[in-house]
Amino acid sequence: MDAPDLQPVRIGLLGCGNVGGALVQLLTGDADGVAHRTGLRFEVRRVAVRNVARERVVELPDGCLTHDAESVVSDPDVDVVVELIGGIEPARKLVLAALKQGKPVVTANKELLANVGAELFEAAATAGVDLLYEASVAGGIPLIRPLRESLAGERITRIMGIVNGTTNYILTRMTEDGASYGDALAEAQGLGYAERDPTADVEGFDAGAKAAILASIAFGVNVVAGDVYREGISGITPGDIDVARRLGYVVKLLAIVEKVDDAVAVRVHPAMIPVTHPLASVRDSFNAVFVEGEAVGELMLYGRGAGGLPTASAVLGDLVDAAHNLRSRSSGRTGTLRQGRFRAIDELSSQYYLNLDVVDRPGVLAAVATVFGEHGVSIRSMEQEGLGDEARLVFITHRARERDVQATLHDLRHLDAVKRVGSLLRVVGPE
Amino acid sequence: MDAPDLQPVRIGLLGCGNVGGALVQLLTGDADGVAHRTGLRFEVRRVAVRNVARERVVELPDGCLTHDAESVVSDPDVDVVVELIGGIEPARKLVLAALKQGKPVVTANKELLANVGAELFEAAATAGVDLLYEASVAGGIPLIRPLRESLAGERITRIMGIVNGTTNYILTRMTEDGASYGDALAEAQGLGYAERDPTADVEGFDAGAKAAILASIAFGVNVVAGDVYREGISGITPGDIDVARRLGYVVKLLAIVEKVDDAVAVRVHPAMIPVTHPLASVRDSFNAVFVEGEAVGELMLYGRGAGGLPTASAVLGDLVDAAHNLRSRSSGRTGTLRQGRFRAIDELSSQYYLNLDVVDRPGVLAAVATVFGEHGVSIRSMEQEGLGDEARLVFITHRARERDVQATLHDLRHLDAVKRVGSLLRVVGPE
Numbered sequence: 001m002d003a004p005d006l007q008p009v010r011i012g013l014l015g016c017g018n019v020g021g022a023l024v025q026l027l028t029g030d031a032d033g034v035a036h037r038t039g040l041r042f043e044v045r046r047v048a049v050r051n052v053a054r055e056r057v058v059e060l061p062d063g064c065l066t067h068d069a070e071s072v073v074s075d076p077d078v079d080v081v082v083e084l085i086g087g088i089e090p091a092r093k094l095v096l097a098a099l100k101q102g103k104p105v106v107t108a109n110k111e112l113l114a115n116v117g118a119e120l121f122e123a124a125a126t127a128g129v130d131l132l133y134e135a136s137v138a139g140g141i142p143l144i145r146p147l148r149e150s151l152a153g154e155r156i157t158r159i160m161g162i163v164n165g166t167t168n169y170i171l172t173r174m175t176e177d178g179a180s181y182g183d184a185l186a187e188a189q190g191l192g193y194a195e196r197d198p199t200a201d202v203e204g205f206d207a208g209a210k211a212a213i214l215a216s217i218a219f220g221v222n223v224v225a226g227d228v229y230r231e232g233i234s235g236i237t238p239g240d241i242d243v244a245r246r247l248g249y250v251v252k253l254l255a256i257v258e259k260v261d262d263a264v265a266v267r268v269h270p271a272m273i274p275v276t277h278p279l280a281s282v283r284d285s286f287n288a289v290f291v292e293g294e295a296v297g298e299l300m301l302y303g304r305g306a307g308g309l310p311t312a313s314a315v316l317g318d319l320v321d322a323a324h325n326l327r328s329r330s331s332g333r334t335g336t337l338r339q340g341r342f343r344a345i346d347e348l349s350s351q352y353y354l355n356l357d358v359v360d361r362p363g364v365l366a367a368v369a370t371v372f373g374e375h376g377v378s379i380r381s382m383e384q385e386g387l388g389d390e391a392r393l394v395f396i397t398h399r400a401r402e403r404d405v406q407a408t409l410h411d412l413r414h415l416d417a418v419k420r421v422g423s424l425l426r427v428v429g430p431e
Numbered sequence: 432m433d434a435p436d437l438q439p440v441r442i443g444l445l446g447c448g449n450v451g452g453a454l455v456q457l458l459t460g461d462a463d464g465v466a467h468r469t470g471l472r473f474e475v476r477r478v479a480v481r482n483v484a485r486e487r488v489v490e491l492p493d494g495c496l497t498h499d500a501e502s503v504v505s506d507p508d509v510d511v512v513v514e515l516i517g518g519i520e521p522a523r524k525l526v527l528a529a530l531k532q533g534k535p536v537v538t539a540n541k542e543l544l545a546n547v548g549a550e551l552f553e554a555a556a557t558a559g560v561d562l563l564y565e566a567s568v569a570g571g572i573p574l575i576r577p578l579r580e581s582l583a584g585e586r587i588t589r590i591m592g593i594v595n596g597t598t599n600y601i602l603t604r605m606t607e608d609g610a611s612y613g614d615a616l617a618e619a620q621g622l623g624y625a626e627r628d629p630t631a632d633v634e635g636f637d638a639g640a641k642a643a644i645l646a647s648i649a650f651g652v653n654v655v656a657g658d659v660y661r662e663g664i665s666g667i668t669p670g671d672i673d674v675a676r677r678l679g680y681v682v683k684l685l686a687i688v689e690k691v692d693d694a695v696a697v698r699v700h701p702a703m704i705p706v707t708h709p710l711a712s713v714r715d716s717f718n719a720v721f722v723e724g725e726a727v728g729e730l731m732l733y734g735r736g737a738g739g740l741p742t743a744s745a746v747l748g749d750l751v752d753a754a755h756n757l758r759s760r761s762s763g764r765t766g767t768l769r770q771g772r773f774r775a776i777d778e779l780s781s782q783y784y785l786n787l788d789v790v791d792r793p794g795v796l797a798a799v800a801t802v803f804g805e806h807g808v809s810i811r812s813m814e815q816e817g818l819g820d821e822a823r824l825v826f827i828t829h830r831a832r833e834r835d836v837q838a839t840l841h842d843l844r845h846l847d848a849v850k851r852v853g854s855l856l857r858v859v860g861p862e
Contacts, residue, residue: 026584026726037651038583134581140727142573142581150565150573152469153457153747220468278733281712295457295744296571299734302709303727313726316584330761
């Protein structure tokens with residue numbers, strides 16, 4: 001809404017794949033529109049890529065491409081650096097170099113932040129320079145800025161997020177079409193939502209890195225990917241999803257970060273959530289982050305968690321912020337992280353869903369219930385499905401400690417009448 | 432996350448009702464926590480209220496209360512003014528006076544912004560001072576800042592919002608409990624969600640003011656409450672809601688702002704939206720705003736649209752921003768509004784739901800269908816409910832122009848076989 005400044009903001013772009021290409025498209029395809037809306041003219045001055053000869057979807061000015069990323073960072077004609085290489089090195093070195101030279105950095109790199117974020121924030125604070133990373137979690141959804149600015153004064157108690165589109169797509173297909181895990185994964189791969197090796201998505205590594213970043217922002221403590229308890233969705237069966245539906249729940253892979261007393265608990269695992277919960281209606285490859293704060297109550301931010309254009313849109317928002325701050329000399333509010341205390345999953349409590357394949361004879365339920373009782377795990381509901389060889393007991397517990405539930409499972413596995421201990425899923429309220 | 436600055440940010444508060452009281456509670460009840468999270472110490476220095484003698488829920492320092500709002504604004508010991516009086520005057524004069532004196536203003540006042548926003552933005556720009564208003568639309572939901580900052584570079588095409596909690600509560604009761612409009616309204620009044628005179632909520636005036644503010648932010652044009660086309664929910668019947676459910680829709684009161692060619696269309700009316708749409712699962716008194724942008728795709732921001740603490744949380748977020756900007760001398764990015772062109776509802780197009788009570792005899796459908804055809808309105812689906820005296824025809828049209836649909840209705844009212852033209856509801860995709 002301001003009158004566009006004639007002096008362009010000159011961007012040095014590191015990486016020009018899916019997101020980088022979309023960013024160039026946004027900046028060059030609608031330069032007047034962007035200038036009109038933001039009061040800023042952007043110019044993509046230098047672009048570092050691995051292979052200069054490769055054909056690009058977007059047109060770049062002659063001589064702008066190079067394979068030498070360091071020369072882009074140190075180019076005196078580059079005002080702001082956008083890091084879209086991914087991975088830890090050389091991204092880390094390049095970002096540190098840019099910050100040291102007083103250049104704001106915008107990055108979409110979740111691995112980088114979830115592993116060496118604290119070091120980068122320190123470097124940004126020391127240099128008094130912006131390090132912005134809206135695109136690193138939940139793609140185009142405005143999330144980091146609302147958490148850091150709009151909710152700056154808020155005491156956040158818990159964040160639960162659907163932050164991996166691939167697994168949400170797979171679980172949606174299993175829920176809506178009755179597909180098996182394998183078929184839904186194959187469909188996701190066919191659509192390009194899942195990689196040929198889907199481990200990073202389906203085993204929760206991607207969501208874990210995002211959980212670490214969310215916890216760092218929400219609580220101001222240094223949380224790295226390795227601190228995150230993690231379970232994936234590859235063990236979820238159509239049977240689990242069926243039972244969940246009958247009981248009024250849906251199964252989602254959640255990244256949960258919460259404050260427990262003075263400690264922080266960070267975890268990723270599939271969970272059963274009530275169908276009336278706002279997260280339950282987040283379908284297909286969409287992401288959403290549900291925030292609970294003491295004053296603000298419940299919030300949810302929903303949108304596209306991935307894809308070139310949505311992610312580039314988040315990068316552009318950060319670029320606008322960095323450029324304004326640079327011009328008004330008010331950069332460097334990224335903040336630093338302190339060491340936090342963690343609460344291990346063992347010590348957390350939750351409601352649980354679990355199922356057991358059992359021998360169908362009198363006295364089995366009594367034997368099973370005795371094991372629950374010995375560990376102080378109280379049963380909220382039980383139902384038997386099937387008969388004879390197909391007999392299965394399905395339990396929902398009252399709130400219980402993880403450690404006690406795991407001890408219960410351990411003992412159940414040694415019970416003669418129990419043929420197989422099936423899925424264990426944590427249940428998110430209502431109690 | 433920064434080290435708290437010892438110099439306090441001194442607040443002059445205008446109005447100390449529900450939101451003001453909650454703000455004082457947040458600032459004084461957890462002053463160390465706020466300082467720790469934001470790096471700022473806030474002090475409520477002066478508070479202007481209508482009746483100084485009235486008892487307050489929150490404790491205020493001696494001598495801090497006054498009935499003289501102007502003296503609070505001009506007090507040299509007040510750094511930032513928070514306006515929570517509501518209404519246009521004297522709020523307008525006080526805000527202008529504060530801005531002129533170089534004091535940032537945070538306001539939650541939707542009437543003020545939806546009527547004289549352009550004047551206030553001009554004054555803020557001239558003075559180079561912040562005017563922040565996150566709390567004016569959708570209470571605690573971070574919305575204005577994400578729109579203005581995160582999506583600064585984005586070309587927004589449409590915003591659809593559930594921005595009035597009272598009407599959403601009433602429609603939820605009608606949908607989930609089969610309540611009549613009257614009973615649901617009475618329940619909302621009993622719970623304190625609706626006023627004794629509910630006109631401002633149920634006839635869409637409140638949502639209209641918020642639609643004007645959303646349109647101004649999304650498109651940078653001056654939109655005032657009087658520019659907004661407005662229909663309320665008092666004509667919605669349980670029958671309409673039933674038919675909607677059977678067809679896979681729910682009825683919501685929507686504030687819709689969109690770009691149509693180079694013009695802006697702003698309206699508030701009840702609409703049928705598909706049950707799978709994210710807005711369909713926004714229940715009870717919750718608010719949500721669904722944003723469509725060219726690059727970012729679909730976004731939704733969900734949370735508490737009203738209430739003392741959620742709204743105070745939004746005010747606090749703005750206070751933190753204003754205080755940081757004041758300290759770093761980077762205030763005054765509020766921007767100004769330009770004159771826009773409007774597209775009247777007549778010229779918009781949509782799908783429509785309508786029902787007609789008809790005489791049950793051969794040839795009636797043909798007569799009715801002829802009227803639709805004469806105005807170029809194409810029918811997507813029709814079903815007859817009831818027989819004889821109870822015969823009713825329910826139509827969903829293909830996309831049609833409002834003007835043509837209104838002309839169709841006009842002619843249908845003059846048809847002998849039509850006893851009564853019932854509700855007309857616009858239908859939001861899919862086509």
